Amino acid sequence: SDLLTALRSGLTENRFRLVYQVQQNANSLAITGVEALLRWSPPRPDLAARPDQFVPLLEQSGLIIEVGGWVLHEACRQAAAWRDQLGERISVAVNISSVQLHAPCFVDRIRSALGESNINPDLLELELTESSLVIEPAKAAATLAEVKALGVQLALDDFGTGYSSLSYLTRFSFDRLKIDQGFVRDIFDDPKDLEIVKAIIAMGHALGLEVVAEGVETVDERDLLEGLGCDSFQGYLVGRPGKPEEISSMLGVGL
Numbered sequence: 001s002d003l004l005t006a007l008r009s010g011l012t013e014n015r016f017r018l019v020y021q022v023q024q025n026a027n028s029l030a031i032t033g034v035e036a037l038l039r040w041s042p043p044r045p046d047l048a049a050r051p052d053q054f055v056p057l058l059e060q061s062g063l064i065i066e067v068g069g070w071v072l073h074e075a076c077r078q079a080a081a082w083r084d085q086l087g088e089r090i091s092v093a094v095n096i097s098s099v100q101l102h103a104p105c106f107v108d109r110i111r112s113a114l115g116e117s118n119i120n121p122d123l124l125e126l127e128l129t130e131s132s133l134v135i136e137p138a139k140a141a142a143t144l145a146e147v148k149a150l151g152v153q154l155a156l157d158d159f160g161t162g163y164s165s166l167s168y169l170t171r172f173s174f175d176r177l178k179i180d181q182g183f184v185r186d187i188f189d190d191p192k193d194l195e196i197v198k199a200i201i202a203m204g205h206a207l208g209l210e211v212v213a214e215g216v217e218t219v220d221e222r223d224l225l226e227g228l229g230c231d232s233f234q235g236y237l238v239g240r241p242g243k244p245e246e247i248s249s250m251l252g253v254g255l
């Protein structure tokens with residue numbers, strides 16, 4: 001497709017950038033981390049695309065390995081910039097596709113992103129989805145154990161939508177669970193979704209994991225989730241994805 005052709009030259013033409021969405025700690029209300037989200041500046045208006053549209057193309061073509069490597073480097077570089085301004089307060093989470101996870105160079109890419117930025121590895125968090133773990137679970141577990149040994153944090157993204165089973169939580173050494181925004185959206189309207197959220201929190205805590213609620217848009221949702229024991233929140237209520245400068249000013253670092 002035309003879009004894929006354009007994406008192919010995206011890295012050399014500097015067309016990718018990252019925006020960041022903040023995460024708020026439920027107890028302190030402090031911003032303790034951000035999630036990096038990929039964006040694309042098209043060469044022509046008809047090639048505009050959201051990540052939901054272009055990430056699958058990057059995955060199918062294998063381009064995600066290079067672009068995802070760039071994302072890791074850029075996210076670590078930004079984490080180092082915030083560390084220099086604020087101290088080690090803000091971790092940066094990066095979404096990892098299964099194609100990337102299973103690429104032979106994956107662990108080296110992480111090592112080099114950490115080395116180049118010289119950040120404490122625990123400022124980097126990788127977000128994996130269950131669907132990327134079920135393809136080759138033994139291999140995924142071995143790779144993630146290697147990554148974990150570097151000191152990087154691991155989060156299970158979109159939890160509840162995939163192949164959720166307790167074995168996934170114990171087999172991999174995750175630090176956090178991110179409750180899919182679909183459950184949060186209907187938490188007041190669908191009693192079943194409320195029960196699912198309660199079960200996820202209980203299960204996560206029983207396994208020693210931090211639980212993050214995604215897609216929190218209203219104060220009522222945040223209050224309910226806080227009462228249920230969620231450890232942190234992400235969503236439009238706390239902040240929409242923003243440019244690094246916008247996040248810096250939210251964090252109180254002047255421009």
Ligand code: G
Pocket residue numbers: 036037038050051052055068071094095096097241
């Ligand atoms: O940002 P929203 O920003 O529209 O993201 C849409 C989807 O794209 C989400 O499922 C998100 O996980 C995915 N996504 C966003 N950025 C990245 C990225 O850097 N790498 C991968 N693999 N997926 C991403």
Ligand code: G
Pocket residue numbers: 021037095157158181214215216217234235236237241
């Ligand atoms: O799959 P993943 O969780 O990585 O994707 C995050 C996606 O969720 C991004 O597209 C991001 O823009 C979107 N998002 C973040 N917060 C909210 C929210 O409060 N409401 C909605 N509707 N989407 C959100």
Ligand code: MN
Pocket residue numbers: 035095127157
């Ligand atoms: Mn995510």
Ligand code: NA
Pocket residue numbers: 157158159178180181214
């Ligand atoms: Na998610």
